[in-house]
Amino acid sequence: MCQASSSFASQAFVLFGTFNTSLWDDQGGLSQGEVAVLDVGTGAWARVLPAGDPGSDGKPTYPVPRQGAAAISWKSALVGDTTINAADTIVFGGRDASGNYLSDVWLLRAYNATLTSSKQTWSGFGSGTLAGGPTATGEGVTIQYLTKCAASIGTPSSSKTTSAPSGSSTSGSSGSPGSSDQAPPSSASPAYDTSIVHKSTAAISVALFLPAVALHRLASPSVAHDMMPERHMILRFIGDLLGFAAYALVPVS
Structure with missing residues (x-):
């Protein structure tokens, strides 16, 4: 929502989130209020550490990592001095990594300036306090660019590993590499596969059901009160047998 630069119109802030710290190293970004900036036009990401709130003791503080927070953004200041040339994002609540629900409110203020990794001060920097x-x-607001992506630190110790799609997790047996209880190779039979006989019963069932219906139609008298002749009785009997056979052959998974 910030209108300091035309390039901002294609950028979006990605805030907060939680992750498994025993499997990933984010260089402390999330604990320092990291704001990931996505340029939707180019697909480029930037990891930015904003200036925290110094509070009464002068030590910057940041919101704890969370998921499911509610947020609203606007192109101008929403609280305090609304004449400030800035764009505000207000974030409320969410749930922390331990599952506790939060009730705090945070304000992320984007000032009307463009900062880069080589130019991290702006006209409103003032005295630096x-x-x-x-x-x-x-005043005193600057940012820090992180130059690396989050890195995986939970790699398996086994020398025999298999790759898995990003974002998914796999679990295997606890045996040592090469032991007999390892997962079968990818050439094993696909899951939910069945025998040829089981597959063919469905087609046979349909093939028997159609003539059963036709025989029942032929066995029906032309007029409702007509007596059913012996020839019709035979057709009805054969139709019943085929219908029963078709029902019995319906495959069950």
Whole structure:
């Protein structure tokens, strides 16, 4: 929503989230309020550490990692001095990594300036003393770019591993590499496969059902009160046998 640059119109903030710290290393980004910026036009990502809120002790603080938070963004300041040239995003609640529901409110303020990895100060930087609270004007605000992506640290110790799609997890037996209880190779029979006989019974069942219906139609008298002749009785009997056979051959998984 920030209108300091025309390039901002194609960018989106990605905030918060949780992850397994025993499997991934994010260089401390999430614990420092990391804001990931996605350019939807180019597909490029930037990992940015914003300036925290200094509070009364001057030590910047950041919201704890969470998921499921509610957020609203606007192209101008929403709280405090609304004449400040900035775009506000207000975030409420969510649930932390331990599953606890949160009730705190945080404000992410994007000031009307463009900062890069080589130019991280702007005209409103002022004396450099970081100001906080809803009336903050951006004095002392700067950002830090992270130069690496989050890295996996939970790699298996076994020398024999198989690749899995990104974002998924696999579990195997606890045996040592090469032991007999390892997962079967990919050439094993596909799951839910059945025998030829089981597959053919469905087709046979349909093939028997159609003539059974036809025989019942032929055995029906032309007029409702007509007596059924012996020839019709034979057709009805054969039709019943075929119908029963068709029902009995319906495959069951």
